[in-house]
Amino acid sequence: xxxxxxxxxxxxxxxxxxxxxxxxxxxxxxxxxxxxxxxxxxxxxxxxxxxxxxxxxxxxxxxxxxxxxxxxxxxxxxxxxxxxxxxxxxxxxxxxxxxxxxxxxxxxxxxxxxxxxxxxxxxxxxxxxxxxxxxxxxxxxxxxxxxxxxxxxxxxxxxxxxxxxxxxxxxxxxxxxxxxxxxxxxxxxxxxxxxxxxxxxxxxxxxxxxxxxxxxxxxxxxxxxx
Numbered sequence: 001x002x003x004x005x006x007x008x009x010x011x012x013x014x015x016x017x018x019x020x021x022x023x024x025x026x027x028x029x030x031x032x033x034x035x036x037x038x039x040x041x042x043x044x045x046x047x048x049x050x051x052x053x054x055x056x057x058x059x060x061x062x063x064x065x066x067x068x069x070x071x072x073x074x075x076x077x078x079x080x081x082x083x084x085x086x087x088x089x090x091x092x093x094x095x096x097x098x099x100x101x102x103x104x105x106x107x108x109x110x111x112x113x114x115x116x117x118x119x120x121x122x123x124x125x126x127x128x129x130x131x132x133x134x135x136x137x138x139x140x141x142x143x144x145x146x147x148x149x150x151x152x153x154x155x156x157x158x159x160x161x162x163x164x165x166x167x168x169x170x171x172x173x174x175x176x177x178x179x180x181x182x183x184x185x186x187x188x189x190x191x192x193x194x195x196x197x198x199x200x201x202x203x204x205x206x207x208x209x210x211x212x213x214x215x216x217x218x219x220x221x222x223x224x225x226x
Contacts, residue, residue, distance in 0.1 A: 017216045029047050033062045033076075035182070037221015041082045043192060047211040050149045052100065054083030058219055060109075070117040079107045082134070082217070088146040101146055101155050107134030111169065123174040130167040130186060134216075137161045153205040154161060162195045167215055173223065188215030 035058075036195035042053035062079030067073050085100040113128035136159045171184030193201075193213040202209025 014204075025093050030065050031063070031225045032182075033223040033225040034059060035076075035078070035221055035223040036063050037083065037182070037219060039080060039217055040118035041215070041217045042084055043188075044215040045193075045208065047208060050098075052085045052087075054085060054102075054175050055105075056081040056083045058221065062223060064115070064225075071119065071156065072115040072123075072124070074111070074113040074128075075113050076111055078111070080109060080134075082107065086155065086158075087149040088148065090145055091147055091154075092145070095170075097207035100142060101148075102140050103155070103158075104138050105134050105136070105161075107132055108216050109133075109167075111122075113169070118201065121177045123172070125172055126184075127170040127172075128168075132165040132167055133164060134148065134161075134165065147196075150206045151207060153201070153208055157201060157204050158193075158196065161192050164189065165192055165215065166190050166218075171220075175220055175223075176203050178225045180225075181220070182223055183218070183220035186215060186217045186219065188213075190214075 020127050034051045037058050038055055039058050039064040040053055042051055043049075045051065058078055058080045060076055062074060062076035062078075065073045065075075069200045082105040083102065085102050088101045089098045090096045109130050113126040113130065115124050115126035117124045129143060137160060139155035146155055147153070148155060148158075166189045167186045169184050170188045171182060173180045175181050177197045191197075191212045192215060193211045197209065197211055201211060
């Protein structure tokens with residue numbers, strides 16, 4: 001199953017949750033929300049790859065369930081378009097100036113957070129794990145004609161990253177009972193470049209033989225509860 005089919009199937013499977021998101025009583029609820037926002041994404045690496053962070057969108061479903069007193073569970077599905085750039089130059093002209101090479105990565109995340117209400121329904125903190133499934137790290141269409149600044153690798157050599165990744169997140173949400181703003185920081189626990197090194201990236205550029213990379217992302221936006 002390719003990533004596009006998986007994303008469509010995931011969206012369909014999310015629809016039944018909409019029927020379960022409903023108000024129970026004051027101070028306690030089980031409610032579905034639709035959320036959307038932006039993300040500021042980069043990868044922290046062991047080698048000084050010339051990476052510049054990028055900004056793109058996120059959107060999905062979230063469910064907030066009361067657990068005990070001021071504690072809640074938050075779980076949901078979010079779709080992401082992650083972007084960044086790397087500096088590179090054309091292979092045929094070693095004197096050509098360096099230019100930004102855009103990379104983009106589509107993905108879906110499933111999260112399960114524990115949350116604590118700091119001020120009733122108006123302000124809360126949450127933290128927990130995120131399971132991320134993503135496609136490859138797509139470079140620009142003519143990327144085969146470029147070389148990464150400071151390395152012998154071609155941008156295409158960095159495309160086939162690990163497809164299954166595990167992140168940890170911490171964030172804040174605040175606002176009214178039906179509309180909230182949220183902000184969150186995510187850090188990738190596993191090495192997103194492990195598949196590249198296992199497949200022999202070091203043979204193409206010895207400096208990248210032991211390359212490691214960890215997702216670092218700030219994301220935030222608006223939640224509207226149904």
